[in-house]
Amino acid sequence: MQNSTAALALLDQINAQPDPQTKLLPTSLSATSKVHHCSRVQIEAGSLSRSSPATKYTLACSEKQFGLQGRSKSKCALTMGAVLTSNANEVAPNSLVGEGKIGVLLLNLGGPETLDDVQPFLFNLFADPDIIRLPRLFRFLQKPLAQFISIARAPKSKEGYASIGGGSPLRQITDAQAEELRKALCSKNVPANVYVGMRYWHPFTEEAIAQIKIDGITKLVVLPLYPQFSISTSGSSLRLLESIFRDDEYLVNMQHTVIPSWYQREGYVTAMANLIEKELLKFGRSEEVMIFFSAHGVPLAYVEEAGDPYKAEMEECVDLIMEELEKRNIKNPYTLAYQSRVGPVEWLKPYTDDTIIELGQKGVKSILAVPISFVSEHIETLEEIDVEYKELALKSGIQEWGRVPALGCEPTFISDLADAVIESLPYVGAMAVSNLEARQSLVPLGSVEELLAAYDSQRMELPPPVTVWEWGWTKSAETWNGRAAMLAVFVLLVLEVTTGEGFLHQWGVLPLFR
Numbered sequence: 387m388q389n390s391t392a393a394l395a396l397l398d399q400i401n402a403q404p405d406p407q408t409k410l411l412p413t414s415l416s417a418t419s420k421v422h423h424c425s426r427v428q429i430e431a432g433s434l435s436r437s438s439p440a441t442k443y444t445l446a447c448s449e450k451q452f453g454l455q456g457r458s459k460s461k462c463a464l465t466m467g468a469v470l471t472s473n474a475n476e477v478a479p480n481s482l483v484g485e486g487k488i489g490v491l492l493l494n495l496g497g498p499e500t501l502d503d504v505q506p507f508l509f510n511l512f513a514d515p516d517i518i519r520l521p522r523l524f525r526f527l528q529k530p531l532a533q534f535i536s537i538a539r540a541p542k543s544k545e546g547y548a549s550i551g552g553g554s555p556l557r558q559i560t561d562a563q564a565e566e567l568r569k570a571l572c573s574k575n576v577p578a579n580v581y582v583g584m585r586y587w588h589p590f591t592e593e594a595i596a597q598i599k600i601d602g603i604t605k606l607v608v609l610p611l612y613p614q615f616s617i618s619t620s621g622s623s624l625r626l627l628e629s630i631f632r633d634d635e636y637l638v639n640m641q642h643t644v645i646p647s648w649y650q651r652e653g654y655v656t657a658m659a660n661l662i663e664k665e666l667l668k669f670g671r672s673e674e675v676m677i678f679f680s681a682h683g684v685p686l687a688y689v690e691e692a693g694d695p696y697k698a699e700m701e702e703c704v705d706l707i708m709e710e711l712e713k714r715n716i717k718n719p720y721t722l723a724y725q726s727r728v729g730p731v732e733w734l735k736p737y738t739d740d741t742i743i744e745l746g747q748k749g750v751k752s753i754l755a756v757p758i759s760f761v762s763e764h765i766e767t768l769e770e771i772d773v774e775y776k777e778l779a780l781k782s783g784i785q786e787w788g789r790v791p792a793l794g795c796e797p798t799f800i801s802d803l804a805d806a807v808i809e810s811l812p813y814v815g816a817m818a819v820s821n822l823e824a825r826q827s828l829v830p831l832g833s834v835e836e837l838l839a840a841y842d843s844q845r846m847e848l849p850p851p852v853t854v855w856e857w858g859w860t861k862s863a864e865t866w867n868g869r870a871a872m873l874a875v876f877v878l879l880v881l882e883v884t885t886g887e888g889f890l891h892q893w894g895v896l897p898l899f900r
């Protein structure tokens with residue numbers, strides 16, 4: 387065991403790395419000074435964890451996943467920033483509130499509330515350059531392409547939403563989470579307004595920000611409702627926030643901080659383990675059940691080319707939950723796979739459907755599916771897991787199928803989110819005061835911008851993750867069909883733009899960007 391000087395030395399070591407992609411984040415710089423206040427800091431095999439009884443986190447800098455090389459350093463720094471804000475128990479909440487009006491902005495994806503919303507929702511999603519990133523030269527095609535893909539995909543999506551009651555439950559659940567979080571904060575003596583800002587549907591982030599301004603919020607904690615960070619989710623929402631902040635004088639002067647990911651928090655891990663433990667009891671021979679973590683996938687290029695920490699965070703999250711279960715003497719076999727891939731490019735593997743088939747072939751008889759990348763029920767839990775994967779599992783020889791519910795408003799989870807907010811309060815505006823350059827550049831704290839800079843700072847081109855048509859019987863045929871379809875779309879669009887005639891003009895799409 388070593389003292390806090392050793393922790394600072396580790397941070398200095400990370401800091402000294404020349405690679406600009408892996409520059410330490412402001413949150414971590416704040417964390418550096420915070421380490422001074424830790425009673426004891428422990429460094430083991432490249433990991434940094436606090437052994438103070440008040441704080442029970444383990445840090446995500448283990449050599450296994452986040453060796454201090456390349457991009458992984460940014461991950462490490464980011465996580466430290468998030469985790470080292472874990473001093474709420476040592477500081478009386480009231481002293482954290484101080485002057486000013488506190489707001490918490492929950493960021494989420496949003497979902498269509500009716501079947502008529504499906505196509506415009508899909509348009510918003512595919513128009514996001516963090517979902518489909520076109521080569522710079524062709525950026526002007528983003529909106530027409532989004533229009534085309536959304537129209538082509540809408541019938542299939544609508545079918546899915548129709549089967550879960552005609553729309554996404556996401557708004558209702560997120561609103562309930564916001565209300566429970568407000569109450570939890572209040573009960574912990576931190577009165578705050580809680581806002582919901584969706585990326586692709588109502589209430590849009592812009593609407594939440596307008597309300598934040600009307601309410602005169604002066605300190606804002608930004609909390610993406612995704613446990614793990616991905617460029618395509620939290621990253622996209624932060625990118626949007628950055629552009630909103632940059633153009634607004636009120637917001638430029640409002641202090642804020644971001645909690646980039648929180649899968650490593652003890653309360654979250656405990657809440658997930660509780661849900662799993664409870665569901666396991668419903669099986670006949672619970673000790674033989676395969677615990678099947680199923681995460682929403684992302685295209686492989688996000689991780690391998692753009693430095694998305696999503697996969698590393700997901701794997702660590704699963705490890706933490708399994709460690710917690712092991713402490714309870716639950717030692718079931720487990721696996722992690724990725725679901726919901728869209729389009730012709732390669733996504734994170736193993737794929738959920740392939741893995742289910744393989745498990746069946748290996749003689750596994752019971753599976754407990756655990757949705758792990760999202761904290762609300764949504765189309766991919768209610769339809770994809772509960773219907774499609776269950777059916778596939780039963781066909782593949784699995785006899786018993788169960789599914790852990792999403793966390794929703796589970797009290798341990800909500801209370802932990804409230805703690806995360808409270809723990810981040812000392813960092814709200816810290817950079818705004820101390821770093822004039824950051825203040826003058828984009829946003830006051832610099833944290834939104836800096837968080838984005840840690841990953842994908844070049845905003846590299848990524849292969850479009852979506853497909854327009856799907857046909858063919860083999861994966862490879864589908865891949866090439868997808869590519870051919872993309873090429874066809876592109877040729878059609880070029881013809882439209884050059885001749886001024888075609889189906890997009892007929893639909894009134896092209897004038898949008900003319």
Ligand SMILES: C=CC1=C(C)c2cc3[nH]c(cc4nc(cc5[nH]c(cc1n2)c(C)c5CCC(=O)O)C(CCC(=O)O)=C4C)c(C)c3C=C
Nearest residue numbers: 497498517543554556616618619682684728759764765851
């Ligand atoms: C952590 C969660 C998610 C990641 C990562 C993610 C990446 C991602 N998603 C698409 C394409 C689609 N996603 C859709 C719905 C959807 N996605 C998430 C979460 C993540 N997406 C959720 C919670 C939902 C459902 C919202 C709801 O309505 O309840 C859809 C629409 C549904 C459908 O047609 O299948 C699409 C399309 C991509 C391309 C991507 C990464 C690049």
Ligand SMILES: [Fe+2]
Nearest residue numbers: 495682683726
């Ligand atoms: Fe998605």
